[in-house]
Amino acid sequence: MKPKIGIVGGGAIGLYFAAQLSAYADVTIFVRRAEQQAKLNTEGIKLGTKTFSVKSTLIQEQDSRKQDLLLVTVKSYQLAELTSQLETFPKETPLAFLANGIGHLKWLEELSAETILLGITSHGVVRTGDREIESSGKGETELGIWRGELDKQLKNQFTQFRDFSIRFSEDIFKAIYRKLLINAAINPLTALLNVPNGSLLTNKEFNNFLREVVQEANQVLHVENGLEIVEEICQNTASNWSSMAMDVLHKRQTEIDAIVLPVLELLTHEGLSAEKLTMLYQLIKGKERENAKLDD
Incomplete structure (x- = not known):
């Protein structure tokens, strides 16, 4: 049945x-x-x-x-x-x-x-x-x-x-944290830069920033081989656009509060550096506000 x-x-x-x-x-x-x-x-x-x-x-x-x-x-x-x-x-x-x-x-x-x-x-x-x-x-x-x-x-x-x-x-949380690291690194960067995932590998400056974001987030997510996993996703989905990039492009609300904000809260609680993720979070929130104005 x-x-x-x-x-x-x-x-x-x-x-x-x-x-x-x-x-x-x-x-x-x-x-x-x-x-x-x-x-x-x-x-x-x-x-x-x-x-x-x-x-x-x-x-x-x-x-x-x-x-x-x-x-x-x-x-x-x-x-x-x-x-x-x-x-x-x-x-x-x-x-x-x-x-x-x-x-x-x-x-x-x-x-x-x-x-x-x-x-x-x-x-x-x-x-x-x-x-x-x-x-x-x-x-x-x-x-x-x-x-x-x-x-x-x-x-x-x-x-x-x-x-x-x-x-x-x-151990579903192991898988959830793995995907959270991937999303926290790839989604806001591709959304702000307006590029497909593969550009985070092929552009040297983009890739350097990606590496710094992964290192920062992984202080609390503790994903084994985190950078390799994120870069492999960028490689395997090189021509794809992240969901956050599409949301920003189409002036929709993003999932930044579910993806990056919890990582920021974990970092703040542990007293760890959160400079790069804080910047990404603030810029995406700024994008949302600007897009909301355009829709008024």
């Missing part, structure tokens, strides 16, 4: 997971806008040249609350406003969060869900419309228990999906 998987968020990652999991699960996408809901229900998700049929419902409506697992894929700064909606699901429903950074961890403590999972994903996806997405690189997804426990049968089903397997980790 197929598991029932709900996906909260109709952004790039939410649509990508819904499309990929639709072959193995009974998928319902919970979205905020009726226009997107209607398109998904009538036309499905278009990934490249393929179309995937899925069910969509509005998050504010009370149907489809019975799910075996709820994947929450919205941006980190959108999580707080979802509290009331998430609380309408049975507390026995496991919640799995794929938000970037660690800024949302304190907020999770307020939820009544008995089981909460944290996760990371490295799939590269861009949304081009309410139902259209493009893949810029297949990656991996890793989940780990933060609170409670997950049904063994459901866990086994997830790991056996043939073309879209999800790994489970006993």
